[in-house]
Amino acid sequence: MIFALALVPLALILRDGLTGRLGAEPIRAIQLRTGWWALTFLLITLSVTPLRRLSGWNPFVKFRRMLGLFAFFYAVLHLSNYVGVDQFFAWKEIGEDILKRPWITIGFSALVLITPLALTSTQAMVRRLGKRWAALHRLVYVAAACGVLHFLWLVKKDTTEPATFGLVLILLLALRLRLQARKPKPSAVSQQPSVGNAVTGAQHAEPAPLMADG
Numbered sequence: 757m758i759f760a761l762a763l764v765p766l767a768l769i770l771r772d773g774l775t776g777r778l779g780a781e782p783i784r785a786i787q788l789r790t791g792w793w794a795l796t797f798l799l800i801t802l803s804v805t806p807l808r809r810l811s812g813w814n815p816f817v818k819f820r821r822m823l824g825l826f827a828f829f830y831a832v833l834h835l836s837n838y839v840g841v842d843q844f845f846a847w848k849e850i851g852e853d854i855l856k857r858p859w860i861t862i863g864f865s866a867l868v869l870i871t872p873l874a875l876t877s878t879q880a881m882v883r884r885l886g887k888r889w890a891a892l893h894r895l896v897y898v899a900a901a902c903g904v905l906h907f908l909w910l911v912k913k914d915t916t917e918p919a920t921f922g923l924v925l926i927l928l929l930a931l932r933l934r935l936q937a938r939k940p941k942p943s944a945v946s947q948q949p950s951v952g953n954a955v956t957g958a959q960h961a962e963p964a965p966l967m968a969d970g
């Protein structure tokens with residue numbers, strides 16, 4: 757059900773495109789909507805762990821990987837629209853945009869940062885990378901911050917929306933740090949029965965936030 761819901765934004769973009777409802781600048785409308793959804797899915801993904809910890813409802817975590825991959829999916833659509841439709845594969849101009857327009861540089865950085873997270877989101881990679889996996893996946897906060905900055909930078913007048921995204925990100929990070937600080941020390945944990953990871957079966961402490969289950 758969540759998979760189908762996550763495809764609704766794409767279905768609405770396609771519907772609006774096919775019925776001429778994307779407005780006077782359809783390419784820009786697609787750019788804005790895919791970017792908005794990429795950032796939204798990133799923040800939804802980041803809220804999974806705090807929600808699970810606060811509610812005690814562990815099944816939440818099953819959806820984290822899928823939600824993170826949807827953030828990546830919408831970011832790839834966002835980039836593809838820019839490269840293939842907006843710029844029509846004008847690689848020189850695209851390269852110049854990335855190098856010379858700071859708000860594009862920062863958007864590009866967000867995408868570069870979430871790419872390894874998507875690629876290492878499988879359970880096999882969680883096992884193979886061990887502790888390094890958790891460290892790597894902390895980059896999701898940097899990626900989300902780059903996404904927020906990208907949004908803030910490109911908005912000319914009303915910054916309410918990107919500022920709201922920024923505030924949500926700060927709150928999620930603060931909550932995460934607070935929950936982390938309240939977690940029992942490793943010595944205390946080793947004296948308790950290990951709960952482990954319901955999905956991967958891994959017995960490590962709570963892994964980092966983004967795209968892997970558990």
Ligand code: HEM
Binds near residue numbers: 791794860906
């Ligand atoms: C190579 C990477 C990227 C490029 C070239 C790029 C480019 C763009 C462009 C051209 C726009 C439209 C600006 C306008 O017409 O006013 C835009 C908007 C946006 N992008 Fe990106 N972007 C990139 C990556 C990202 C990523 C990774 C995210 C999210 C994590 C993101 C989030 C957004 C948001 C939220 C908007 C504004 C949406 C709105 O106004 O509702 N972008 N981007």
